[in-house]
Amino acid sequence: MSSTQSIFGTKYLALSIGIILAVMAVGFEGLAVTTIAPAIANDLEGISLYGWIFSAYLLAQIIGTLVVGRLIDRKGPALPFSVAIVLFVIGLITAAVATDMIVLISSRALQGFGAGAMMTCVYTAISLSYPDELRPKILGAFGTAYVLPSMIGPYVAGVISQQFSWRFVFWGVLPFLLLATFLSLPVFRKLQIPNVQKASGAGATWLSILLALGTGLFLSGLGMLPRTLGIVLVLVGLVLMAQPLRKLLPGGTLRFRRGLPSLIASRGLFFAAYVSTQNFLVLALTETKGLTADLAGLIVASAALSWCVVSYLQSYWDAGDQGRGRNKRIRIGVFLMIIGIGIVVWVPGINIALSIIGQMITGIGIGLAHPTSGAVAFANAKEGESGQVSANLQFADSFTPGIVIGIGGAIIAVGQASGLLMEGGISGAMLLNLVLIVLSLLASTRLKINVKEGKHT
Incomplete structure (x- = not known):
């Protein structure tokens, strides 16, 4: 071709x-x-x-x-x-x-x-x-x-x-x-x-409903912390979520098993960290820096801009090495996100210029990792499993961000209930994102590429 x-x-x-x-x-x-x-x-x-x-x-x-x-x-x-x-x-x-x-x-x-x-x-x-x-x-x-x-x-x-x-x-x-x-x-x-x-897909349907129920209880419980009812709902939600996650995701995803499971895990972690960082950065800029919502939105959009540019460029780099550099681009992208989010974590104590720099570095990282991880997943898909692999990718992009944002909000709420300043709560939520990105980098090392055949496994 x-x-x-x-x-x-x-x-x-x-x-x-x-x-x-x-x-x-x-x-x-x-x-x-x-x-x-x-x-x-x-x-x-x-x-x-x-x-x-x-x-x-x-x-x-x-x-x-x-x-x-x-x-x-x-x-x-x-x-x-x-x-x-x-x-x-x-x-x-x-x-x-x-x-x-x-x-x-x-x-x-x-x-x-x-x-x-x-x-x-x-x-x-x-x-x-x-x-x-x-x-x-x-x-x-x-x-x-x-x-x-x-x-x-x-x-x-x-x-x-x-x-x-x-x-x-x-x-x-x-x-x-x-x-x-x-x-x-x-x-x-x-x-x-x-x-x-x-x-039959009846089993998957019921597992999906059970997962949604568990997720709903978990998120509702997070909003009630640190009350006893909130703790109970969070624990019940986690119990209900555990079995569907094991059954519906590729086997070994939660353990970073080599191949497609670790790819889905890495993608879910870095995308959740990105989305969560965007949400809490707006809060940090408006609450701790006194910026208006529209100006804070422009700063957050700097990551989207660099994402768009690099997402466009990575397709040419992929053509240049015929896909052999995909695994490396995912790791480099996640590593850059560690640097970018590592800068943004300290927004309450740094100047606005550094937050823009952190955002642009984060955008470059996800611009490399996100489309490339999708290409690797499809190259890894077996015949007859295109829909399942597609669902795994979409699940990584939707489920994990919702959970992580809920946890980040709970960190801020619990911090305020304990007398912690808003700055401390936001930094705590941001630190969670940094931990997720480090775990994503660890999961990305579980991929390997067969250069001779040009296939990822």
């Missing part, structure tokens, strides 16, 4: 644009809700249910990701993708016309299930449609499409909410989603899963 072949060539153009639009729509909607959530809660008189605007989305996303991953391997991606789009659209419309918080939260659950299922189908399409040499390019574009909304999404959503209504944010996502469907669905219908698995 020619090295000059492009993801925007005639053969791949419709699918590539469809994937990019779908990812941008999901990414924008998720970030926009973060901005407009206070307005939603106040307008619908449901501030007591504020946290469930996000929790309902996360818990449903877990089920959608894992259930659809197994379904794809039995029936192919076309039907699950169509159902995911329909559910996401229904969720958007329901949210736009919601008259109370219960309806709004239900709509967020539909959106979460649809988003998890949709992104799993997108990953599967990448695995099945693009040859190995083009996967780093489409995964780089995928990453850029997901990150780009973080630079403009919150600001645009804020303007729409202030000038018109928060309801128009949900309506505004629909055209992009429908166009993405129009372009990509015909290609999805042609995709076939080799060696289709006939086994």
Whole structure:
């Protein structure tokens, strides 16, 4: 295959644009809700249910990701993708016309299930449609499409909410989603899963529901710490989560077993650390440095900018060494994230310029590690397991950040209850992210590459 072949060539153009639009729509909607959530809660008189605007989305996303991953391997991606789009659209419309918080939260659950299922189908399409040499390019574009909304999404959503209504944010996502469907669905219908698995997915469905239940109890308990009920809910949640995690993830993921399990573990850890750092950095800049929310958002966006640039460049580096340097790029990326987050940890005690530098280094690191880890995972996928591997990647990108952010919030809450200053609590949450990144680097050393065959194992 020619090295000059492009993801925007005639053969791949419709699918590539469809994937990019779908990812941008999901990414924008998720970030926009973060901005407009206070307005939603106040307008619908449901501030007591504020946290469930996000929790309902996360818990449903877990089920959608894992259930659809197994379904794809039995029936192919076309039907699950169509159902995911329909559910996401229904969720958007329901949210736009919601008259109370219960309806709004239900709509967020539909959106979460649809988003998890949709992104799993997108990953599967990448695995099945693009040859190995083009996967780093489409995964780089995928990453850029997901990150780009973080630079403009919150600001645009804020303007729409202030000038018109928060309801128009949900309506505004629909055209992009429908166009993405129009372009990509015909290609999805042609995709076939080799060696289709006939086994029932009922077991995976129940395990996913049990995992969502355990996660919900765990996150609810974190919000109640240090009260006794909070401790009980956290422990019960962990017990319920343990078995589904062992069954649904590749065997040995929690032990960093060599190969795909350690890759999924590394990706989940570094992505969780990145997302959590972004969330708590805004809090650090506004609470300890006195910056306005929009200026803090611009500083956080510096990581997204460097991510986009490096995500684009890594595809050319991959073509240059024919994929032989992927393992090294993952390790270098994670190491750079250690440096970047290591700088950001001390934001309460450093100047703003250093926080920008730390953010840009962190963005360079994840720009290397994130798309490259996806390319390695697909190169490692066995025939008939594209959907399952895609679900594993999406799970790493959605489940672990939610858990880590919840733990970080609990650290701050417990610190304040103990009389610790806000600065100390934020630094504690940031230190957790640094520990996760170090563990991610350890997991990344469990990969190896067969240079002769160009395969990762």
